[in-house]
Amino acid sequence: MKFFNFRNKNQEQENEIRQSDDLILKSFLSEDTISEREAMNIPAVSKCVNLIADTVSMIPIKLYKEENAGGKRKTVEVEDERCDLFNLDTKDTLDGVQFKRALVRDYLLFGGAYAYIKKRRNTVKSLNYVSFENVHIIENFDPIFKDYNILIGGQSYKPFEFLKVLRSTKDGANGLGIINQNQELLKVAYLTLKFEQSLVSTGGSKKGFIKSEKKITKEAMDSLKRAWRELYCNTENNVIVLNDNLDFKEASNTSTEMQLNENKNSINNSILDIFGVPTDWNWETFIKTAVMPILSAIECALNRDLLLEKEKKSLYFAFDTKEITKGDIKTRFEAYKTALDANLMQIDECRYMEDLEPLGLNFIKLGLQDVLFNPQTKEVYTPNTNKVTNISDTGGENFENRNQK
Numbered sequence: 006m007k008f009f010n011f012r013n014k015n016q017e018q019e020n021e022i023r024q025s026d027d028l029i030l031k032s033f034l035s036e037d038t039i040s041e042r043e044a045m046n047i048p049a050v051s052k053c054v055n056l057i058a059d060t061v062s063m064i065p066i067k068l069y070k071e072e073n074a075g076g077k078r079k080t081v082e083v084e085d086e087r088c089d090l091f092n093l094d095t096k097d098t099l100d101g102v103q104f105k106r107a108l109v110r111d112y113l114l115f116g117g118a119y120a121y122i123k124k125r126r127n128t129v130k131s132l133n134y135v136s137f138e139n140v141h142i143i144e145n146f147d148p149i150f151k152d153y154n155i156l157i158g159g160q161s162y163k164p165f166e167f168l169k170v171l172r173s174t175k176d177g178a179n180g181l182g183i184i185n186q187n188q189e190l191l192k193v194a195y196l197t198l199k200f201e202q203s204l205v206s207t208g209g210s211k212k213g214f215i216k217s218e219k220k221i222t223k224e225a226m227d228s229l230k231r232a233w234r235e236l237y238c239n240t241e242n243n244v245i246v247l248n249d250n251l252d253f254k255e256a257s258n259t260s261t262e263m264q265l266n267e268n269k270n271s272i273n274n275s276i277l278d279i280f281g282v283p284t285d286w287n288w289e290t291f292i293k294t295a296v297m298p299i300l301s302a303i304e305c306a307l308n309r310d311l312l313l314e315k316e317k318k319s320l321y322f323a324f325d326t327k328e329i330t331k332g333d334i335k336t337r338f339e340a341y342k343t344a345l346d347a348n349l350m351q352i353d354e355c356r357y358m359e360d361l362e363p364l365g366l367n368f369i370k371l372g373l374q375d376v377l378f379n380p381q382t383k384e385v386y387t388p389n390t391n392k393v394t395n396i397s398d399t400g401g402e403n404f405e406n407r408n409q410k
Contacts, residue, residue, distance in 0.1 A: 039191045041114055044184050047194045049273040053280035053295075058109040060296050062102045064324045065092045066307065071319050083320065087129050087311050096123075096131030104134055109299060111137040112170050113280070116180030119155070120168040127313060132168065142178045153178040170306045187279055194272045197265065292329060300324045327358065 045051050068085045071078060092101040099107065108118040119140050121133040141156040153176075155162045164178075171180035184191065221229070274284050281295035307322040330337040341358075344350040353363040368377040377386045383397040 038188060039184060039195055041184065043195050044114065044191055047191065047198060047276070049194070049276040050183070050191065053277065053282050054110055054113055056282065057113065057280065057295050057299065058106040060292075060329070061109050061299055061303075062105040064300065064326060064328050066303075066322055067325050068320060068322055071321075088322075090129060090132050091307070095120075095133070097133045099134055104132065107134050107136075108170055108303070112172050112180075112182070112299065112302070114182045114184050116172040116174070116182035116185065118170040121162070122166055122168055122310060129311060135167075144176065144178055151176050151178070165310065168306055168310045170302050172302065183279060187276075190272065190275055190279075194269075194276065197269055197272065201265070292326075296329075300326070 045054065066088055068083045068088050069080050070083045071080055090096060090101075091104070094100060095104050097104070104120070108120070111118040115137040117137055117140065119135045119137065121135055122129055123131040123133060135157060139157055142153050143156055143161070144153040145151065153164060155164065155167055171177065173181040173186065277284050281291075281298070283290045283294070304322055304324065308317065311322070312320055330340060341350070341355045345352065345355065351368070352366045356363055367381060368379060377388070378384070379386070383395055385394045385396060386392070387394075
């Protein structure tokens with residue numbers, strides 16, 4: 006009998022040890038991960054995501070064609086319905102602005118943005134945004150000749166049927182977003198936010214425990230608990246009277262003692278660095294470090310997934326980044342002046358970009374400000390001497406007066 010009891014006792018201990026090991030294993034396997042909702046509750050994350058998404062959403066995409074005429078290469082803009090789908094109406098429930106915002110949001114937070122390309126033969130009819138949480142990637146096991154299928158709602162699709170914008174990808178199928186790459190930092194930021202919420206809800210009262218030198222009656226215990234709840238409910242009753250032999254011991258520090266403000270500022274700056282947003286705000290730096298990499302990723306995705314193979318030799322999509330400066334008239338006009346001085350643009354081209362009527366001035370200024378060149382007639386006109394010279398005339402014939410033939 007004693008042997009049987011000893012055996013049962015050992016069995017119980019082994020079961021307890023096994024259960025404790027299972028709990029430890031479950032705690033490791035079920036490590037808390039921050040969700041999208043929790044990440045967007047962090048002010049710095051929400052600010053960066055919305056700021057970058059809003060900036061990208063106002064930049065239109067255009068289609069350009071490279072041509073070679075007479076040995077000279079030139080680029081011309083091409084009117085195409087695919088640009089209208091991306092900029093204006095996707096023929097889905099989202100318009101162009103909402104569509105670009107959704108792509109940038111998924112790209113930043115999850116590392117992958119997807120849109121189904123609905124085609125009729127070789128014509129793109131619509132771009133249907135698909136939320137990241139509904140996309141599942143099924144890859145093959147070949148590390149060299151990589152391939153995958155996209156599973157949505159139990160239906161399998163081929164990669165060429167989707168527009169895919171991926172961040173920090175190594176296989177061209179899965180990307181890494183801010184949430185996955187910076188899980189620990191975001192958890193600290195979120196817990197700091199929750200701690201501040203707890204301080205506000207409790208009126209800043211510290212947590213702790215009450216030490217008594219003798220046993221407390223049930224009535225006194227219930228009265229003390231009730232008074233303690235009222236203290237932490239942030240009501241007017243913010244005083245508790247402890248009777249003799251009762252002593253309160255603090256179990257937490259205040260926000261000042263924890264240097265919460267300093268730590269929060271440091272965390273916010275780290276989050277801004279992750280998104281490429283400058284801590285000391287500068288618009289040009291923001292565009293270069295936070296917006297341009299995303300524009301480049303979207304352009305590559307559009308060129309790969311929306312162009313036919315025969316079109317890829319001469320056509321390419323590119324964002325018209327001139328729209329970024331429309332809110333800053335000083336920067337915009339300084340850019341026009343620089344372009345005019347460098348002969349990159351003409352006056353009517355600048356007026357066209359400002360939605361103004363053309364003046365009919367087709368002149369380009371040469372080195373001297375009082376010398377004008379007409380690229381259509383190949384004539385150089387000097388107002389000071391009232392002379393016109395045709396540079397295509399090998400004889401160098403000069404016209405003393407432009408009005409005389």
